[in-house]
Amino acid sequence: MKHLEGVTRPQQIRALSLSTLAFTTCFAVWTIFSIIGVKIKQDLGLNETQFGILVATPVLTGSISRIFLGIWTEQFGGRRVYSLLMLVTAACVFLLSYVESYAMFLVAALGVGLAGGSFIVGIAYTSYWFEKEHQGTALGIFGAGNAGAAVTNFAAPFLLLALGWEQTAVVYAIVLTVVAVGFWVFSKEDPLIRSRRGQGGKRTSAREQLEPLKYLQVWRFALYYFFVFGAFVALASYLPRYYVGAYDVSIAVAGSLAAMYTLPASVFRALGGWMSDRYGARSIMYLTFIASLFCLFLLAYPETSYVIQGKEGEISFSLAMPLWGVVMLTVLLGFFMSLGKAAVYKHIPVYYPENVGSVGGLVGMIGGLGGFFLPILFGIMLDLTGVWTSSYMVLFGLVAVSLIWMHGAIRRMERARVPELGEERYRYLPELQEPAARHASLQASRTDAPATAASHVPSGNAEA
Secondary structure, eight states, X not given: OGGGTTOOHHHHHHHHHXXXXXXXXXXXXXXXXXXXXXXXXXXXXXXXXXXXXXXXXHHXXXXXXXXXXXXXXXXXXXXXXXXXXXXXXXXXXXXXXXOOSHXXXXXXXXXHHGGGGHHHHHHHHHHTTSOHHHHHHHHHHHHGGGGHXXXXXXXXXXXXXXXXXXXXXXXXXXXXXXXXXXXXXXXXXXXXHHHHHHTTOOOOOHHHHHGGGXXXXXXXXXXXXXXXXXXXHHHHHHHHHHHHHHHOOOHHHHHHHHHHHHTHHHHTHXXXXXXXXXXXXXXXXXXXXXXXXXXXXXXXXXXXXXEEEETTEEEEEEEOXXXXXXXXXXXXXXXXXXXXXXXXXXXXXXXXXXXXXXXXXXXXXXXXXXXXXHHHHHHHHHHHHOOTTHHHHXXXXXXXXXXXXXXXXXXXXXXXXXXXXXXXXXXXOOOTTSOHHHHHHHHHHHHOOOOOOOOSSXXXXXXX
């Protein structure tokens, strides 16, 4: 990576620290309606449908905005786009304190949703500061900014009680403005943008940035993220309702139990980045999917009664997952999902180093849409089946499809690179960044047969 020549370790740490702080603040703003939304509903007298649309609007816009924000980041640089995005979002949050009609609340919510699009801006900006072998760790640390949701869950209720929801929005707007100004003052233009300008290169057009989206591989990555991030957002909002309905606990207890899921699902993303660098992103995705299937199978199994015929008559018993078991499994599920979130975004700068913004934007958009559509699907399944665990059945199917598709794609890629591997169908699961030549040398050492390796660059006919 020639654009990294002259970049020092302190510069990398400063860029990572500032982008992580900015993303944490933006994520806290993105989830502000989870706290102030209930009070707004009471003040405006909204029905459940109106309230649902209001709360979902920031999630939807935060997802859709990621693809064009990613393109703009590659064209104009993360420093400019990030700072401007936070200022515009802060203005929309401030507008909340003066809104009186439902229609204007929806308009303001559209702007608040832009905070969710900050993710792809930070991903692109951060990745351009680090070498390939350190990008996973760096992006994992950055992604831990998802913990901004926990910041809102802990801080916003106290502000709400002390100041009211209008002034809570003002406080959030002021904080976001301060972070935006601080980011602009203390951050530097990323090395790739500086390199392009120094060489007098033209900005990459939007059409060129969208070129990689023709590869099926990109959409496969998006499906992975639909689960590891989209399902994370969906469960974070669905679990309180699930605990209240299935186990008859209070909303306060349900919220605390749900927080036990969201915390590991956020903070361990940094560990997932380090593990992706150390063991390979593909291995971490295998670990994520297989462990998630195990957890979801147990969570999805509904309470069941059995009657068997014994030697002295019928014997009846039932199987049901206790509350403590559900909590433990969701915490474990959240942990593996956090690893998977980091591993997905480790793939992107490796395969598409010049298109991190556009490719990452699409992947992030699809993932974010999971947070919008999955809760709706959970409700539909519950209405159709009457089974509380039906939401986990949906996720089990989603993970199973993702795992099968991933493994099939990997096997096709391996056979395309080194045909001899087809004779030992399930022996090798090489890492993403491992050169194909190594597979050939391993096979040659075992069979004394010559082997050639294909290029690592993805094409329209072969997906990795």
